[in-house]
Amino acid sequence: MDIDKAISALNNPVRRQILIWLKDRSNFPPALPEHSEVSGVCVAYIQEKAELSQSTVSTYMKLLKDAGLVEAERHGQWTFYRRNEKAIQQFLNLVGQEIS
Amino acid sequence: MDIDKAISALNNPVRRQILIWLKDRSNFPPALPEHSEVSGVCVAYIQEKAELSQSTVSTYMKLLKDAGLVEAERHGQWTFYRRNEKAIQQFLNLVGQEIS
DNA sequence: ACATTATATCGATATTTCGCGATATAGTGA
């Protein structure tokens, strides 16, 4: 866990909002039947909520992934992103230890 | 508490380090006798530890203060900065609520 | 009033980040 990367990734309100949205799958349109067993949300759905360009959202998700805060799973053409709850907790613990 | 300002202020390793140093007054040279009753550390001492220019450190402290994470108290020519423990806790709670 | 000290602010330049459109990559299916 690189605390610098994580804080940078969180230093943007839309990226934080994406993390919040990802807490609840029902914030997004229903998954296609063939993806019903996959956990996570595809980039296009996140883009639709964020109202930013595809390239920007893809870059955002890479930042969050490189910070460890989300995990990515590729299924065919789709990449599904989901929260990495352990890493998120670890981050909060680290920041708390550091600055408390 | 503006969470955006606070995260921005913390999005820099030296500013975080300053917050850590401020936990313990003994990280800095002893206070002058006439300041023995004042809590907080003057800019010059912080600058010495941070090894950055006076203007940079002054700007850093303003960022931390505007984020609410530290408090400033002017005594004569000196400005003494100290951690705002309540605000720091509030920040951690807010971030935790938001992203947990 | 003047010199000195501590801090804050200004102005400049350098670096980083933002967000986009265009393009590349990769998978799907006719």
Place this chain on the structure above:
DNA sequence: TCACTATATCGCGAAATATCGATATAATGT
């Protein structure tokens, strides 16, 4: 192979941030 879809990456200009030296402000002491 060819079109189509989903995502990733590239290259750009704009905006924000970093850091400095110079200067302004304010307090102190002679």
